[in-house]
Amino acid sequence: MNRYLPPVFLLLLTCAPALAQSASYSFDNFDVANGVRIYSEPAKSHAAVPRSRRTVGNATATKPDRNVIPTVLVYPATADGGKTSSLHGYTTGSAEVDNYLGNSGTNNRVDPLVLYSIMHQESSFKLHAVSPKGARGLMQLMPGTAARYGVSNIFDAKQNIEGGARYIRFLLDLFDGDINLALAGYNAGEGAVEKYGWRIPPYSETQEYVRRISRRYSLLRDPNAALYAPRLSSAQVATLRDKQPAPLTIYERTILTVRLPDGRLQLMSQ
Numbered sequence: 606m607n608r609y610l611p612p613v614f615l616l617l618l619t620c621a622p623a624l625a626q627s628a629s630y631s632f633d634n635f636d637v638a639n640g641v642r643i644y645s646e647p648a649k650s651h652a653a654v655p656r657s658r659r660t661v662g663n664a665t666a667t668k669p670d671r672n673v674i675p676t677v678l679v680y681p682a683t684a685d686g687g688k689t690s691s692l693h694g695y696t697t698g699s700a701e702v703d704n705y706l707g708n709s710g711t712n713n714r715v716d717p718l719v720l721y722s723i724m725h726q727e728s729s730f731k732l733h734a735v736s737p738k739g740a741r742g743l744m745q746l747m748p749g750t751a752a753r754y755g756v757s758n759i760f761d762a763k764q765n766i767e768g769g770a771r772y773i774r775f776l777l778d779l780f781d782g783d784i785n786l787a788l789a790g791y792n793a794g795e796g797a798v799e800k801y802g803w804r805i806p807p808y809s810e811t812q813e814y815v816r817r818i819s820r821r822y823s824l825l826r827d828p829n830a831a832l833y834a835p836r837l838s839s840a841q842v843a844t845l846r847d848k849q850p851a852p853l854t855i856y857e858r859t860i861l862t863v864r865l866p867d868g869r870l871q872l873m874s875q
Contacts, residue, residue: 692706692707693718694869696865696869696870696871697721698730698871699762702730702732702743705762705763706720706721709769712767712770713770714774715773715777718822718825719773719784720766720770722818723744723769723791724743724744725850726814726821727744728742728743728745729849729850730743732760733760741760741765742759743762743765743766744768744770745769750768751764751765751768754768754771754772755768756768772791773791776791776795785819786798786803789812789815792810792814792815793808810854814853817857821872824862824872825862831862831864834862834863834864835863836864837864838866842865842866842871845863848873850874857874858874858875859874860873861873861874
């Protein structure tokens with residue numbers, strides 16, 4: 606067995622304790638520094654349940670009874686209805702794609718960092734990514750979803766990102782701003798969320814998907830992640846960019862914020 610670790614992995618491993626210390630909270634929800642409240646719920650029941658009213662910020666939203674739904678996220682205002690096109694120093698590696706993310710996020714009132722988190726999981730920022738199930742492009746749109754949102758060229762970065770942003774906006778509106786349910790719908794389809802009474806469906810892949818996007822968003826919003834981000838060389842960046850998204854059925858590799866040679870930040874998988 607080859608016991609040699611490439612230098613890039615040794616660098617990331619040495620930085621991991623500092624990152625872990627700087628982000629000691631759980632990554633299972635959008636647990637960020639600007640006022641997110643997380644509460645635990647009783648055991649899940651998969652029977653359909655009637656909706657009840659709840660308040661998020663100054664708005665009243667509709668959700669199932671809290672006694673029968675899983676953990677609920679009360680998200681920061683920027684996750685839904687974001688008014689900034691900024692990626693807060695992060696890049697996909699393409700200034701053009703970064704600009705499309707910012708514009709689509711602003712136009713559809715979705716935090717661009719939510720879109721960035723989805724894109725990292727879905728395609729690792731690879732323009733021509735194709736999944737075994739047929740999802741395509743940066744935001745991994747299925748052909749039917751792409752057509753639904755006016756995407757004529759699914760591998761065109763601008764169209765693909767706008768289609769993904771419009772779909773997330775639709776899901777946020779459908780599920781009264783609940784970002785966890787919107788993410789579950791993005792992965793499994795809105796019908797699956799409705800089928801299980803406005804809860805994250807009991808599919809292990811969908812539950813893992815919501816956890817992963819939440820983890821990424823938390824990291825992007827954590828100022829300490831940028832503070833402790835290791836600076837990589839061009840060769841190290843090239844090695845890490847070759848990594849593919851880990852399938853939702855297996856344990857995910859470590860996700861880290863790294864600083865590129867030009868000083869910008871990027872999420873990468875170890």
